[in-house]
Amino acid sequence: MSALILGQLFVAIYSLSRGEIYYDPHYAVFAVFAFTSVVDLLIALQEDGYMVGFVEFYTKEGEPYLRTAHGVFICYWNGIVHYLLYLAMAGAIHRRKRYRNLGLYWLGSFVMSILVFLPGNILGKYLALRNPTSLIWVTALHLEATTGSSIPSQRLEEGRTRGVSPVWEDVVLDCPTDACFVYIYQYEPYLRDPVAYPKVQMLVYMFYALPFYGLAAYALIFPGCSWLPDWALVFAGAIGQAQFSHMGASMHLRTPFTYRVPEDAWACFFVCNMLYALGPHLLAYRCLLRPAFFQRLPPSSQVLHEKQH
Incomplete structure (x- = not known):
């Protein structure tokens, strides 16, 4: 139909x-x-x-x-x-x-929907999510299929990741460290929601956004990285869509009360998540404002020839 x-x-x-x-x-x-x-x-x-x-x-x-x-x-x-x-x-x-810039922004938002929404639906429907091992491997296989990247193996003990996993993954998988425990229970309990979306989204941030930010920092220091303006727009659309859904769901009535953001933590939650959403948009604006910095420089011999001419 x-x-x-x-x-x-x-x-x-x-x-x-x-x-x-x-x-x-x-x-x-x-x-x-x-x-x-x-x-x-x-x-x-x-x-x-x-x-x-x-x-x-x-x-x-x-x-x-x-x-x-x-x-x-x-x-x-x-x-x-x-x-x-x-x-x-x-x-x-x-x-x-x-309409190229608009198309790149839409592309990032659309891809983020696929990376989070589709595996989130599968995990939320077919897995009980009581076993973090299943979450890790299903998400890892999904990321492997979409990027072709090699994901390092992790040591699992008592259903939790330890040692080598970065902060975001530790938080969504109930890392026993004090800092993660305080954050997930007092500031952003939505990360513990049995629905799979917040967990998958944090893992997507780790595998996609974190490497991009490192490369973007390099491109902002060394001129001639012509790939950054396009990718900045793509990531701005992706992070904008993801943060909008994450922040809204964290306080929505359909989210169980125990997983909503506590009222005394609203300010911290909004500031942290809004800054995270605003960062890629400021980066994209910087790239569009002065695109000459990111254009490839001609070879020195060509520049010398033009000066002589």
Whole structure:
């Protein structure tokens, strides 16, 4: 049924906007995805009680994990931010203008949804999450498949990682150290929620965001790293989507009370998470503000020849 509706929508868009589609076939993709974004917004509004009966059957029978707090906020992000991005990109095509930067930001947000939402659904549905070993290996296999990277093996003891695992992974897997214990219980208990989204998201941060920040620091020191402006936009979209969903779900009514952020910790929680979300956007702004720093420098012999000429 969904494929039939999307097919009819594509035919309608093609008949109404042939010129735009001939100029750039992505116009049809953005128009169709804008429709799906509206559906996501309807799902979020229904789950929060603002609407009744529109997509209730779908959320109960098709994708029940959308009824979790994290799923609701992902739907909000898709229904608002993605929808505006699709309209902006389709409008740019209609005016025959470039939309590359918008597309890179959307790409990062879309990829983050795949990296967190899909494995989170699988883990939350088929695993009890009482065994952190299962969480580690399922997530590791997912990251291995998407990046082709080699993930170091870790020593497991009594269902917990010890020794070599970084801070984020320690926190989400109940590391026994005092600092992790205090943080996860007093400031961000949502990381202990049985739904798999926060755990998978922290692991994605460790495997993806942490290496990128190291490379970005290098690119900000040494000129000529032409790859940074594009990747900064991609990571800005990814971190923006992830932090929006994480922060919203941490205080949503669908999250059990014991896993919500304590009222006396709201200020610390908001400041820390907002700074983490703002950092990649400031980096992207820096790259767009002065792109000349990241352009490849011509060979010295070519520069000398131009000066002589």
